Amino acid sequence: MKKLDKLIIKTFLGPFVATFFVTLFVLIMQFLWKYIDDLVGKGLDTTVIIQLIAYTSATLVTLALPLAVLLSSIMTFGNLGESFELVALKSAGISLLRFIRPLLVICTIIAIGAFLFANYVIPVANLQAKSLLWDITNAKPAFNIKAGVFYKDIPGYTIKVAQKDKDNQTIHQVIIFDHSTGGGDKIITAEKGQMVLTANKRFLYFILENGWRYEERGNRGFTVPPDMIRFGFKKYSKAFDLSAFAFNRLNMDLFASNQQMLNVRQLDQAIDSLQKVEATYGKTMRAYVSSRYTFSKWKDSAWVKNAPPLKVKEFEDIIPMDQRRNVLERAEQTVREGLSALETPAKDYEDRHGVILMHKVEWQRKFTLAAACIVMFLIGAPLGSIIRKGGLGTPLVFAVIFFVIFNVFFMIGEKMARSGVMMTWSGMWLSNIVLLPIAAFLIYKAMNDSQLFNKEFYFRIIQTVKKFLQRFKRQPTTT
Structure with a gap:
């Protein structure tokens, strides 16, 4: 490996690692924003949230790699062009293709790694993430009784409290409607009470004071009305089973046959x-x-x-x-x-x-996203050498534009392939097929020192057109 190859690889790897983690973070935030309603208010442990984010991050790696390669290649060649290092290399007789050859090898290695990751790691991560997300979305919200609101999440009970103290345990003006199995409805009222949760969070006890318990005894629907019984109490303890609120994991084998796993x-x-x-x-x-x-x-x-x-x-x-x-x-x-x-x-x-x-x-997806790393590099490298702008501003704009084009055609092709409108291979490779001619055009322009994105080039064209129009206006008209 020559010093030139080491220089370009070293210049590329730093922005690539940084942009990869930034892109992955943005995709994770998009996922959390999509499922935020299913995650909030479930009383999930921190370990469950960390597991979900970790497994989801693994499933998004192959989608983040093409965007990271595109953005880092634009930044790398934009910085070299802005510092006139590309001009110096071309004046020394080194062509652009020779200059991007080591990075093409690196991107090929990244593409192979992306395929291996998609083939061996992502199926396992998908199984863990999808099953965990299913358990979370089907879990009941955490136990939370609000003042002045009928609470119905405990099976068989409806509870209303008029007021809760700041300690979140003392409650006032309590009404409990018991319509669980075992006959007629039961109603419990109390002036105040305490909510006590057991250490394992399995049972909740209402220790009520100064209240009444109403109960109907007898069968409804007959000519003889049921008996209404009322009990008064100074202290009464009512237990509620909270097992329905526990976070339980289903057997992951139920999801193992899905094509994504x-x-x-x-x-x-x-x-x-x-x-x-x-x-x-x-x-x-x-x-x-x-x-x-x-x-x-x-x-x-x-x-x-x-x-x-x-x-x-x-x-x-x-x-x-x-x-x-x-x-x-x-x-x-x-x-x-x-x-x-x-x-x-x-x-x-x-x-x-x-x-x-x-x-x-799904079979084609594993190869398509891996090949997209190479296609994105073939777009980013000549594009960066043409625009000759480093930093994060201009490269990010162009990277987002081309990634949106890639993503739009990728989703359209996948939808057509799923519906049978296109062959599966042509639908899944549609985005790469569309971007390859663009990459060839940009490489051709970069090798010929094109001024495709140079403001002065378009300014000179506009001035030339203006002069031509002025000369045309000055010519005398013949009658």
């Missing part, structure tokens, strides 16, 4: 199995049609191809007048029965085919 080898096996099942639908439908509609046996025969077209008038002449109505009704009934019998298998076939497409999309 599989690597390339497992996806190949799943696709092969699904295609074998899909093939049975075609055999079943062909057997059903051939057994009920015998004319399908001759659909490919030469007699059908060379037979003269049968007119409706000739068909009606074959059937006697008194049997024509009966024949048409039976034909219509047969067609209707066939449609109803084939609707369910057709719907099942469509659903299974959609699952196959999703597996193929």
Whole structure:
């Protein structure tokens, strides 16, 4: 490795590491903003939040790498261009392609690492993150009784307190509606009380003072009304089971068959199995049609191809007048029965085919995002040498523009691939296919010292056009 290669690699690695973590942080913030309503108010432990962020960060690595490569390559070559180091290198006879060759090798290594990470790490991280997020979103909010509001989250109870003291334990004017199993509703009222939570947070005790307990005894719906019983108390203890508020983890094996939790080898096996099942639908439908509609046996025969077209008038002449109505009704009934019998298998076939497409999309994604690192570098390197602006301002603007273009075409291609409008490989590679000609154009312009983003270049063009228009106006008009 020559000193020039070491210089350019050292100049690139610093901005790459910094922009990668900044990009990853922005993507994580976007994730938290999306699911903030499901996370707040659940009483989750800090370890659960840290686990969710860690697993989610791992799933976003392959999406952050292309943007980090694009931004860091623009910054690297922009800084070199701004300090006239690129001019010095070109004057020494070193071409741009020779200059970016070591970084192209580094980006290829990054792309291979991104594929390996997507193939072996992200499936495990997806399994942990998706299952944990499912448990969090389905968990009940933390126990929190507010003054003046009916609280109904405890199964079988409705609680209302008129006032809570600052210690968050003393409550006043308590009403408890007990409609749990075991007969009629029970109502408990008290002037004040204390809320005491056990150490394991499994049970909540209401220690009430100076109140009444109302209860109906007897069966409703009969002619004899039920008995109303009232008990007065000076001190009464009521226990509530809070097991429904506990954060429980489901078995992660329930999510393991999802396509996002599989690597390339497992996806190949799943696709092969699904295609074998899909093939049975075609055999079943062909057997059903051939057994009920015998004319399908001759659909490919030469007699059908060379037979003269049968007119409706000739068909009606074959059937006697008194049997024509009966024949048409039976034909219509047969067609209707066939449609109803084939609707369910057709719907099942469509659903299974959609699952196959999703597996193929996930298979292509592992290669697409890895290749995007190289495509983004081929855009960023010549773009930075053309704009010749370092720092974070101008490179960030161009990086966001091209990343938005990449992301838009990536989502459009993925949606088309999932719906079957495009082939899975063409849909998933659509963003890279669109950006590759742009990369080739920028490389060509950079090798020829283009002034594509030079303000003075466009200023001179505008001045030339103005002079031309002024000369055109000064010319005398002939009548």
